[in-house]
Amino acid sequence: MFSNKTSAKIVGVLFLLAAVTAVIGVLLYNPILNSPNYLVNGADHSNEVILGALMELFLVISAIGTATTMFPILRKYNETIALWHVCFRFLEAIVITVGLISVLALLTLSREFVTAGAMDALSFNAVGVSLIAIHDWTFMLGPLFLLGINTIMYSYIFFKTKLVPRFISILGITGAISVFVCALLVMFGVIKQVSFWGGILALPVAANEMILAVWLIARGFNDSVLSSLSAKSAAANQ
Numbered sequence: 001m002f003s004n005k006t007s008a009k010i011v012g013v014l015f016l017l018a019a020v021t022a023v024i025g026v027l028l029y030n031p032i033l034n035s036p037n038y039l040v041n042g043a044d045h046s047n048e049v050i051l052g053a054l055m056e057l058f059l060v061i062s063a064i065g066t067a068t069t070m071f072p073i074l075r076k077y078n079e080t081i082a083l084w085h086v087c088f089r090f091l092e093a094i095v096i097t098v099g100l101i102s103v104l105a106l107l108t109l110s111r112e113f114v115t116a117g118a119m120d121a122l123s124f125n126a127v128g129v130s131l132i133a134i135h136d137w138t139f140m141l142g143p144l145f146l147l148g149i150n151t152i153m154y155s156y157i158f159f160k161t162k163l164v165p166r167f168i169s170i171l172g173i174t175g176a177i178s179v180f181v182c183a184l185l186v187m188f189g190v191i192k193q194v195s196f197w198g199g200i201l202a203l204p205v206a207a208n209e210m211i212l213a214v215w216l217i218a219r220g221f222n223d224s225v226l227s228s229l230s231a232k233s234a235a236a237n238q
Contacts, residue, residue: 012216018062028052042110076229092146099138148180175205
């Protein structure tokens with residue numbers, strides 16, 4: 001068990017780490033996911049792709065870390081929602097991991113394609129398109145759909161308890177709804193995830209995580225609220 005101040009700092013650092021690694025991962029995947037000649041470019045940029053996969057692994061660790069570190073704090077108000085938050089965050093991490101594995105499999109396919117001397121290109125391309133599709137769907141379901149669900153759960157508790165300033169929790173709820181809508185629009189093909197409107201809809205949740213991270217590192221959770229919640233939790237368990 002960490003102290004409340006230590007837990008707040010850990011959560012803040014993990015939120016920042018998740019944001020940084022997510023952006024770097026997307027950029028490093030560019031040669032293999034967004035190039036018409038991805039079957040050749042993937043092998044030519046192997047180190048970049050592997051580094052991108054490592055970034056996503058850090059993202060997965062960060063996502064799980066934020067949920068498990070916040071659980072003892074959130075459960076003081078509502079243990080059920082706190083447990084849901086952990087479960088859905090683990091699910092988000094699993095979905096991201098599946099996407100990560102699909103990219104590494106695509107890298108292996110690219111290497112085999114180059115080794116084979118570009119023979120049977122149609123078969124290689126068919127497998128490659130499938131692997132890219134797996135990544136694209138997991139990229140939508142994890143960082144958008146499930147992220148919206150996770151964010152609204154902890155933001156709701158923050159709003160009800162005032163563990164952090166209300167403007168942060170309101171931004172979190174707004175961002176969660178916005179990114180959830182974005183996921184639905186992407187799912188039904190109305191917009192693309194990596195697009196102007198996709199970025200606009202994802203901006204509030206990104207801003208919330210950054211502001212929350214800085215606040216937790218600098219100020220932590222509201223001590224008086226935590227003391228009150230701890231007292232109520234202890235009384236309820238007696």
